[in-house]
Amino acid sequence: AQTIHQWPVAEIKAVGSPLSLGCTIKGKSSPNLYWYWQATGGTLQQLFYSITVGQVESVVQLNLSASRPKDDQFILSTEKLLLSHSGFYLCAWSTSNERLFFGHGTKLSVL
Amino acid sequence: SQWGEENLQALSIQEGEDVTMNCSYKTYTTVVHWYRQDSGRGPALIILIRSNEREKRSGRLRATLDTSSQSSSLSITAAQCEDTAVYFCATRTGGYKVVFGSGTRLLVSP
Numbered sequence: 001a002q003t004i005h006q007w008p009v010a011e012i013k014a015v016g017s018p019l020s021l022g023c024t025i026k027g028k029s030s031p032n033l034y035w036y037w038q039a040t041g042g043t044l045q046q047l048f049y050s051i052t053v054g055q056v057e058s059v060v061q062l063n064l065s066a067s068r069p070k071d072d073q074f075i076l077s078t079e080k081l082l083l084s085h086s087g088f089y090l091c092a093w094s095t096s097n098e099r100l101f102f103g104h105g106t107k108l109s110v111l
Numbered sequence: 112s113q114w115g116e117e118n119l120q121a122l123s124i125q126e127g128e129d130v131t132m133n134c135s136y137k138t139y140t141t142v143v144h145w146y147r148q149d150s151g152r153g154p155a156l157i158i159l160i161r162s163n164e165r166e167k168r169s170g171r172l173r174a175t176l177d178t179s180s181q182s183s184s185l186s187i188t189a190a191q192c193e194d195t196a197v198y199f200c201a202t203r204t205g206g207y208k209v210v211f212g213s214g215t216r217l218l219v220s221p
Binding site for chain 1: 119144146151152153154155156159199201207208209210211212213214
């Protein structure tokens, strides 16, 4: 069975500090990977997707970057956090352009 | 109804009632996904409907799709307290871009 693990579960960070969030998928070879951001009480906004190792496509510009260093790993990062980065970050995987399988998410509070 | 960047809608009903949530989408699609998100968790797919299906049922869930009006609906029959959650529709707008609707927060009270 496939599993998706996001880390950390929650973060409290200062404005201007760096950030790195991670996501690992086990039990699935070459999945399509996605990062979403969700404001409190809001919808999901797609940030990035990746269909293969080393290749990441940006969907919206939010002063964030993403990388896929391994087939099963997706990293979201920034060197300088903004207040507007607060929210819920969700990683997801899919195959064959069908349903998305989401992780449990990371709650980020920027103060 | 829900789409894009609008705020979450809220619906409050009593247990046993039926409820319908609507979704309209902007770009041609061949499938609409409906996800459920429980508080503090990631969304999970509950039903998907394809363009060649005008209606799809799964237990107490019923989804419809009208490609001519680019709209979809999700109905829950005899809602129960455990149906309390946020519900989103989602469509693929091309390639690997998946757009979620604004969502409906459903509260089912005993």
